[in-house]
Amino acid sequence: MIEQVREHVRKLLTDGQISAFLGLRNQDGNIAPHIFEKPEDLDEGFTLGDVEGRPPARYPLAKLLMTIVSADPDKKFGILVRGCDERALYELVRWNQLPGAAYRFVKVGFACPQELADEHECRKPFPDECVAGEKAQPVMNASVKEIDAKALPERLEYWSRVFDRCVKCYGCRDICPVCFCNVCTLEENALIRTGDLPPENPIFHLTRAAHMAGRCIDCNLCTEVCPAEIPLRTLYKKVAEIVQEDFGYVTGEPGDAKSPLNFLGPDPGHTSAHD
Amino acid sequence: MRKLLAFSGVDPERLLLKWVSSAEGPRFAQVVTEFTEKIRILGPSPLADSRTAKQPTAGMASEAS
Numbered sequence: 001m002i003e004q005v006r007e008h009v010r011k012l013l014t015d016g017q018i019s020a021f022l023g024l025r026n027q028d029g030n031i032a033p034h035i036f037e038k039p040e041d042l043d044e045g046f047t048l049g050d051v052e053g054r055p056p057a058r059y060p061l062a063k064l065l066m067t068i069v070s071a072d073p074d075k076k077f078g079i080l081v082r083g084c085d086e087r088a089l090y091e092l093v094r095w096n097q098l099p100g101a102a103y104r105f106v107k108v109g110f111a112c113p114q115e116l117a118d119e120h121e122c123r124k125p126f127p128d129e130c131v132a133g134e135k136a137q138p139v140m141n142a143s144v145k146e147i148d149a150k151a152l153p154e155r156l157e158y159w160s161r162v163f164d165r166c167v168k169c170y171g172c173r174d175i176c177p178v179c180f181c182n183v184c185t186l187e188e189n190a191l192i193r194t195g196d197l198p199p200e201n202p203i204f205h206l207t208r209a210a211h212m213a214g215r216c217i218d219c220n221l222c223t224e225v226c227p228a229e230i231p232l233r234t235l236y237k238k239v240a241e242i243v244q245e246d247f248g249y250v251t252g253e254p255g256d257a258k259s260p261l262n263f264l265g266p267d268p269g270h271t272s273a274h275d
Numbered sequence: 276m277r278k279l280l281a282f283s284g285v286d287p288e289r290l291l292l293k294w295v296s297s298a299e300g301p302r303f304a305q306v307v308t309e310f311t312e313k314i315r316i317l318g319p320s321p322l323a324d325s326r327t328a329k330q331p332t333a334g335m336a337s338e339a340s
């Protein structure tokens with residue numbers, strides 16, 4: 001699979017269709033995002049994130065693209081996408097964070113294996129167009145149903161217990177591909193007391209959950225990075241269900257539909273990277 | 276918000292969002308009185324214990340001084 005992707009990217013770079021490619025690179029066993037500028041760079045450590053015996057390394061590449069595109073307005077970039085990365089790109093476009101999207105980047109997609117889709121309870125484990133990989137079956141929201149089946153006091157007991165493990169590292173926010181605000185409510189002392197550990201619960205977590213309404217694209221990165229193993233995404237999946245029921249809005253789809261929480265705000269074309 | 280509260284185990288009846296214009300003083304008073312009555316009937320919040328226990332932390336004291 002990796003060879004098909006690599007050769008596809010090589011062609012894009014050689015033909016001059018893109019100036020550079022945002023992907024992942026394995027350097028001495030550490031995988032990190034990397035900008036490949038020349039076709040021959042692809043022969044050094046180019047990876048899809050796979051690591052022996054562990055789930056593949058994933059990064060919020062869409063959010064990185066946001067910064068790269070605004071820093072280099074004349075160039076067109078290629079970007080490596082799984083299903084989740086593509087949803088993040090679609091959502092960032094809808095939130096005006098990737099102006100001129102259509103001619104600013106080219107997606108190079110590949111499908112995730114069923115095993116990974118199951119592990120991440122992924123609603124669409126493949127991008128619209130795949131250069132490589134077999135499309136796996138989408139997985140539905142079993143984790144949400146589990147909580148829905150509990151009685152009110154049991155739910156409170158459950159969430160209080162997991163929320164109280166939070167060390168307030170802000171990892172969930174920092175890794176999130178659609179958390180792009182320059183000023184974050186979670187750091188406003190007037191709204192959520194700073195300096196407390198665990199943070200004010202459930203306010204800290206419900207605030208983040210409310211802010212993910214009409215935004216979270218269900219990539220599961222937050223849950224994956226949380227050092228306290230808090231099942232955050234289950235909460236955000238529920239929020240997504242509510243937004244769909246009440247407003248008919250689904251995140252991470254193509255088109256220019258506006259999130260019900262994005263009617264007010266700056267003019268189209270304004271990005272927080274420009275602030 | 277109410278649905279999210281219910282999912283996290285907090286009685287959604289404890290939240291009221293109502294639009295009251297600044298010109299409607301008596302209506303504001305009425306809405307608040309009614310809601311206060313309702314909360315009184317529902318009793319103390321199940322979150323109250325953990326919150327009051329955490330209030331007088333060192334962090335809070337130093338911020339206040």
Ligand code: SF4
Pocket residue numbers: 165166167168169170171172173222225226227228229230232
């Ligand atoms: S990543 Fe986990 S521990 Fe860190 S702030 Fe988020 S919920 Fe808390």
Ligand code: SF4
Pocket residue numbers: 172175176177178179212215216217218219220221222223233236
């Ligand atoms: S799953 Fe978590 S990291 Fe991914 S978009 Fe939703 S909130 Fe952000």
